[in-house]
Amino acid sequence: MGDNPSRSTDANAGGAGVTGRHASPVGIGVSPSSYEEPPFGGGGALPKKSRFSMESGFRGLSVASGAMVLVIIVAIAAFLISKAVPAISADKVNFLSFKEWFPNETEPRFGIAALAFGTVLSSVIALIVAVPISLGIALFLSHYAPKRLATPLGFVMDLLAAVPSVVFGLWGRDVFQAPVADFSVWLNHYFGWIPIFGGEGPFGQSIMLGGLVLAIMVLPIVTSLSREVFQQTPGMNEEAALALGATKWEMVRTAVLPYGKPGVIAAVMLGLGRALGETIALALTLGLVYNISFNLIQVGGNSIAANIATTFAEANDTGRGALIASGLVLFAITLVVNMAARAIIYRRREFRDSAA
Amino acid sequence: MSVLESEQSDVVMRPDNIRTRTLPLVANLATAVVAFIVSAVVVLTTGIGNWVLVVVLGAVLYLVGLNIVASRVEGRRAARDKMWRAAIYSACLLAILPLASVVWTLVSKGVDRLDGNFFGTSMNNIGARDAGGGAYHAIIGTLEQVGIASLIAVPLGVLGAIYLVEYGKGKFANTVRFFVDVMTGIPSIVAGLFVLSFWVLIVSPWFNNGQPRFSGFAASLALSVLMLPTIVRSTEEMLRLVPGPLREGAYALGVPQWKTIVKIVLPTALPGIVTGVMLAIARAAGETAPVLLVAGGAAAINFDPFAGNQSSLALFVYQQAGDASKYAPARAWTAALTLVAIVLVLTIAAKLLARRNSLTR
Numbered sequence: 001m002g003d004n005p006s007r008s009t010d011a012n013a014g015g016a017g018v019t020g021r022h023a024s025p026v027g028i029g030v031s032p033s034s035y036e037e038p039p040f041g042g043g044g045a046l047p048k049k050s051r052f053s054m055e056s057g058f059r060g061l062s063v064a065s066g067a068m069v070l071v072i073i074v075a076i077a078a079f080l081i082s083k084a085v086p087a088i089s090a091d092k093v094n095f096l097s098f099k100e101w102f103p104n105e106t107e108p109r110f111g112i113a114a115l116a117f118g119t120v121l122s123s124v125i126a127l128i129v130a131v132p133i134s135l136g137i138a139l140f141l142s143h144y145a146p147k148r149l150a151t152p153l154g155f156v157m158d159l160l161a162a163v164p165s166v167v168f169g170l171w172g173r174d175v176f177q178a179p180v181a182d183f184s185v186w187l188n189h190y191f192g193w194i195p196i197f198g199g200e201g202p203f204g205q206s207i208m209l210g211g212l213v214l215a216i217m218v219l220p221i222v223t224s225l226s227r228e229v230f231q232q233t234p235g236m237n238e239e240a241a242l243a244l245g246a247t248k249w250e251m252v253r254t255a256v257l258p259y260g261k262p263g264v265i266a267a268v269m270l271g272l273g274r275a276l277g278e279t280i281a282l283a284l285t286l287g288l289v290y291n292i293s294f295n296l297i298q299v300g301g302n303s304i305a306a307n308i309a310t311t312f313a314e315a316n317d318t319g320r321g322a323l324i325a326s327g328l329v330l331f332a333i334t335l336v337v338n339m340a341a342r343a344i345i346y347r348r349r350e351f352r353d354s355a356a
Numbered sequence: 357m358s359v360l361e362s363e364q365s366d367v368v369m370r371p372d373n374i375r376t377r378t379l380p381l382v383a384n385l386a387t388a389v390v391a392f393i394v395s396a397v398v399v400l401t402t403g404i405g406n407w408v409l410v411v412v413l414g415a416v417l418y419l420v421g422l423n424i425v426a427s428r429v430e431g432r433r434a435a436r437d438k439m440w441r442a443a444i445y446s447a448c449l450l451a452i453l454p455l456a457s458v459v460w461t462l463v464s465k466g467v468d469r470l471d472g473n474f475f476g477t478s479m480n481n482i483g484a485r486d487a488g489g490g491a492y493h494a495i496i497g498t499l500e501q502v503g504i505a506s507l508i509a510v511p512l513g514v515l516g517a518i519y520l521v522e523y524g525k526g527k528f529a530n531t532v533r534f535f536v537d538v539m540t541g542i543p544s545i546v547a548g549l550f551v552l553s554f555w556v557l558i559v560s561p562w563f564n565n566g567q568p569r570f571s572g573f574a575a576s577l578a579l580s581v582l583m584l585p586t587i588v589r590s591t592e593e594m595l596r597l598v599p600g601p602l603r604e605g606a607y608a609l610g611v612p613q614w615k616t617i618v619k620i621v622l623p624t625a626l627p628g629i630v631t632g633v634m635l636a637i638a639r640a641a642g643e644t645a646p647v648l649l650v651a652g653g654a655a656a657i658n659f660d661p662f663a664g665n666q667s668s669l670a671l672f673v674y675q676q677a678g679d680a681s682k683y684a685p686a687r688a689w690t691a692a693l694t695l696v697a698i699v700l701v702l703t704i705a706a707k708l709l710a711r712r713n714s715l716t717r
Contacts, residue, residue: 054612054614054615055612055613055614057614058614058617058618059523059613059614061515062515062516062518062519062522062523063519063523064515065511065512065513065515065516065518065519066515066516066519066520066524066529066532067532068512068516068584069516069532069535069536069539069584069585069588070531070532070535072539072581072584073535073538073539075550075554076542076546076547076550076581079550079553079554079558080546080549080550080553082553083553083557132447133447133450133451134451135447136443136444136446136447136448137444137447137448137451139444140444140445140447140448144441144444144445153448155707156455158703158707159700159703159704160455162635162638162639162642162699162700162703163458163642163696163699163700164641164642164643164644164670164692164695164696164699165642165644166642166644166670166673166674166677166692166695167458167462167642167673167692167695167696168458169674169677170673170677170688170689170692171457171458171461171462173677174461174465174685174689175457175458175461176454176457179408183408186405186409190404216454216455216458219451223451247433247434247436247437248437248441249436249437249440249441250433250437252440270541273541273543274541276543277541277542277543277544277545277546278543279543279544279545279644279645280644280645280670280674283674284674284677284678305543305545305645308545308549308645308649309545309644309645309648309649309674312648312649320552320557323549324549324552324553327545327546327549330543330545330546331542331543331546334541334542334543334546335538335541335542337541338537338538338540338541338542339534339538341541342534342537342538345537346534
């Protein structure tokens with residue numbers, strides 16, 4: 001598509017300059033640009049290729065814009081590192097294993113361990129809840145629902161993906177917290193013997209609340225990506241399964257799911273990336289406590305991004321550097337997750353143009 | 357029990373006996389009713405939970421019961437098919453519940469302060485005991501920040517997509533394409549931290565006598581970092597849909613490549629590009645974290661995006677949510693409703709535009 005047809009194979013013979021100048025009609029016999037130099041090759045009738053034409057200017061501009069993406073990614077890493085290194089070297093304790101966060105004192109002590117743990121735990125809970133449900137919805141939209149229902153429902157899902165995270169955070173704190181607290185009390189009463197549901201309370205702003213709110217937020221993303229993948233299942237495969245006598249579910253299991261597996265994995269990882277980086281919803285729903293605990297229902301939990309948003313206001317120079325250092329860790333984690341997801345998508349080229 | 361086994365020599369094949377038997381709808385519904393009654397009796401007499409547990413246990417019993425009943429009538433495979441169908445339908449219902457709750461809360465709590473005062477005043481001089489106050493300054497901030505961010509990100513993004521589709525070949529273009537995709541996943545707070553360490557702490561002191569300074573422009577920079585990959589991706593998809601013969605026709609007429617792109621390719625893809633841009637704007641308008649980090653938030657109206665703190669609607673929601681005043685939640689919910697309205701109008705307009713787009717249809 002668009003393979004430079006205006007070029008001849010010998011770049012000097014005509015080049016972009018052939019059509020780059022419309023001021024003088026081509027082919028009138030003499031090159032109007034210069035009478036001194038002999039014209040190149042067989043294009044004696046054509047104007048000489050100018051060094052700075054619109055063509056090369058436009059091309060350069062677009063190449064620069066494309067390269068800008070790489071520049072920005074490298075710049076993000078470079079600037080975060082440059083601000084993080086002084087803060088980490090001022091840290092009196094091990095940055096990777098210390099659990100608390102006191103970067104603003106004269107002897108700054110801070111560590112990423114509890115924050116990174118909370119980030120991963122809340123995201124994993126969100127995925128455990130969201131993935132089965134969103135795969136169900138995706139299958140419903142792509143294979144079960146009548147078209148009249150599937151189109152508006154898919155539209156609603158796309159709209160939900162656009163709802164700002166602060167709205168989900170506000171809803172989670174003001175509305176969803178009470179039922180989750182009740183549920184936590186119930187879990188604690190009957191399943192308190194399992195460590196993750198143990199504890200004495202208080203319950204409410206817990207990892208579970210944060211994880212569930214995150215689940216609601218990643219649901220539309222995972223759903224719309226996996227729906228697109230499921231819809232791309234070749235009709236031949238589905239019909240072949242049905243013709244062999246498979247029931248609808250067997251058709252889904254033998255034709256749709258295996259075909260969509262890489263796409264679904266990528267969708268889940270993209271959802272994971274979104275959940276890991278989520279800031280405001282978690283800042284509003286977690287208990288913001290610096291500890292490492294698998295207890296899901298007691299007030300507690302924290303994440304890298306939520307910690308940045310909540311402690312940024314009172315941070316001094318070292319504090320800012322410490323927050324930037326934690327952001328660097330988050331950047332590294334999400335970069336790895338996203339690159340893995342994209343690498344999976346790129347292996348299956350047919351998904352490449354749809355799974356955005 | 358398959359047809360072959362049940363067939364007897366003296367039975368004539370008719371439409372109703374060559375098909376496998378199916379579970380009547382009545383039996384299906386009866387299973388559901390029985391499941392929920394059993395669940396209600398079990399839960400409420402033992403007192404281990406309330407109606408939520410009744411529903412959850414009822415749904416599980418229904419799925420199991422349906423499997424048992426259907427496998428008696430239709431056979432194991434058909435029963436499993438029925439059970440999964442029911443599970444998929446209930447996943448859909450389960451997802452709609454919280455989303456409906458979000459919408460309902462937004463509307464019911466948001467209308468409290470939906471008045472002229474809210475859209476006409478700022479939070480300047482509004483104390484904890486004052487009922488008034490509004491989001492005028494935040495709306496100004498959102499419009500300016502998103503506007504400047506679009507001015508930066510749209511040309512860059514469209515040109516980047518032109519590079520990928522029209523000029524890009526080989527390893528470098530593939531690298532760019534890969535990192536555009538990776539960049540879509542950058543958390544907004546990381547973009548905020550990047551602009552904080554780059555613009556606020558290093559560049560802005562040059563313009564402000566050596567003092568770092570928050571500004572709305574810094575927020576625009578962070579938002580444009582977030583918008584850029586989205587715009588590149590959607591524009592790239594649209595440009596790829598432009599038919600090759602259109603380009604070739606232009607080349608055959610002697611039109612240079614840049615002019616073909618500007619005059620032929622871009623206008624053809626324009627509706628799709630606008631759709632992508634609007635979706636990116638909608639996403640950027642809802643971002644809180646970068647604005648919090650680099651624009652700082654402010655209570656007063658600040659029209660100048662290049663100097664001094666600015667607020668934005670999303671940040672206003674967050675700050676009011678953390679405010680101890682008893683009037684703050686109402687302001688937060690109304691601002692959230694406004695924000696969602698803006699974002700949804702943009703998104704719906706973009707989708708409708710996409711539906712009228714002749715390229716994608």
